[in-house]
């Protein structure tokens with residue numbers, strides 16, 4: 001793994017070391033303060049390039065192009081919210097996805113399956129353990145956004161999202177986010193509407209570089225990827241971990257997310 005991850009800077013292979021404890025501590029602090037942490041250069045430059053290059057032929061020919069209008073909840077109705085409330089406004093997402101079963105041999109799969117990675121992520125999130133997803137498609141995805149495309153405003157269904165940027169766009173492609181916009185008790189629909197209108201001064205923008213690990217508490221933090229501009233596609237690897245073992249998608253979910261099913 002030392003050729004894939006910069007283990008000198010990020011000693012995931014030495015969980016007993018003081019350096020490891022200090023790294024976990026600083027990640028926890030940033031998660032609490034900002035709702036995310038970023039580790040620049042986590043994946044070595046050569047491995048990042050190799051992962052992006054290995055994914056490109058399949059991305060060009062067999063990725064699933066998903067283009068849809070959706071609201072930030074990805075739901076047709078939301079309790080307590082009328083259909084014409086501005087928080088229900090539709091936004092457009094366009095992206096292209098490769099699933100784990102289309103990424104055989106890619107370093108991102110080796111990293112996903114390397115147990116110290118899951119152990120490290122769990123530690124930063126204050127959990128005893130995190131489990132790999134069993135779904136042959138959803139475990140790891142590589143998503144591309146091309147000129148004019150992006151993943152638009154949404155809340156995540158899972159508590160945390162873990163990504164590594166494999167290739168930055170020429171322009172755009174930053175992660176825009178508004179931390180703690182809601183709580184489980186307070187949906188803050190008017191606050192959601194203000195973000196959608198571009199009127200919330202607390203929206204922040206993270207400019208990631210290729211190779212950066214990003215861990216993000218997306219369940220109550222509204223976020224989007226800024227529309228990409230230029231000929232270089234933005235490519236990001238997304239890793240799925242859960243609090244319980246054995247999580248899989250239904251055939252219907254696979255079809256909805258990926259346009260095909262292997263369940």
Ligand SMILES: O=C(O)CCC(=O)C(=O)O
Pocket residue numbers: 151156161163175218223225236238
């Ligand atoms: O592409 C990114 O950086 C963010 C991905 C994301 O928000 C998600 O997968 O839910």
Ligand SMILES: [Fe+2]
Pocket residue numbers: 154155156161218223
């Ligand atoms: Fe997200």
